[in-house]
Amino acid sequence: MCPTVSISDAREKLSNVINEVAYGHERYTVERRGQPLVTIIPASEYTDLVTLLTENGVRSEVQGVPVTIHFTGERYFVSDDLFNLYGEGNSLEAARQDYRIALQEYRADLEAHADHLAPYLAEHLTQLRALEAASNVP
Numbered sequence: 001m002c003p004t005v006s007i008s009d010a011r012e013k014l015s016n017v018i019n020e021v022a023y024g025h026e027r028y029t030v031e032r033r034g035q036p037l038v039t040i041i042p043a044s045e046y047t048d049l050v051t052l053l054t055e056n057g058v059r060s061e062v063q064g065v066p067v068t069i070h071f072t073g074e075r076y077f078v079s080d081d082l083f084n085l086y087g088e089g090n091s092l093e094a095a096r097q098d099y100r101i102a103l104q105e106y107r108a109d110l111e112a113h114a115d116h117l118a119p120y121l122a123e124h125l126t127q128l129r130a131l132e133a134a135s136n137v138p
Contacts, residue, residue, distance in 0.1 A: 002027035062099050064131040
């Protein structure tokens with residue numbers, strides 16, 4: 001965990017904080033009233049993280065569905081290989097929420113046509129029902 005600094009201390013010591021981050025490879029989380037606002041990291045580390053997210057993506061999970069998260073430098077994308085759905089947004093949380101909405105709409109569409117689905121779509125509906133049941137287990 002990186003050290004924290006209040007926003008007022010960061011303002012007063014900005015030059016020192018920047019030097020420690022840039023040359024000492026330190027990281028700082030800036031807080032307001034005990035709540036984290038931003039984390040200051042070296043530019044090279046930021047570039048590496050963006051490259052990782054852009055080129056390879058990061059594996060994660062949304063509502064039990066395995067997803068890959070990508071970042072273009074401006075927007076986040078959350079996609080899966082199971083249902084071929086995706087979400088996008090200016091923040092990671094916005095992209096995750098957009099994906100959740102796509103998943104809900106896909107499920108509702110499958111449910112509405114449950115009696116007339118192609119076999120692979122019927123399997124998708126079964127998988128979605130199982131994921132929902134698993135997430136509702138106490």
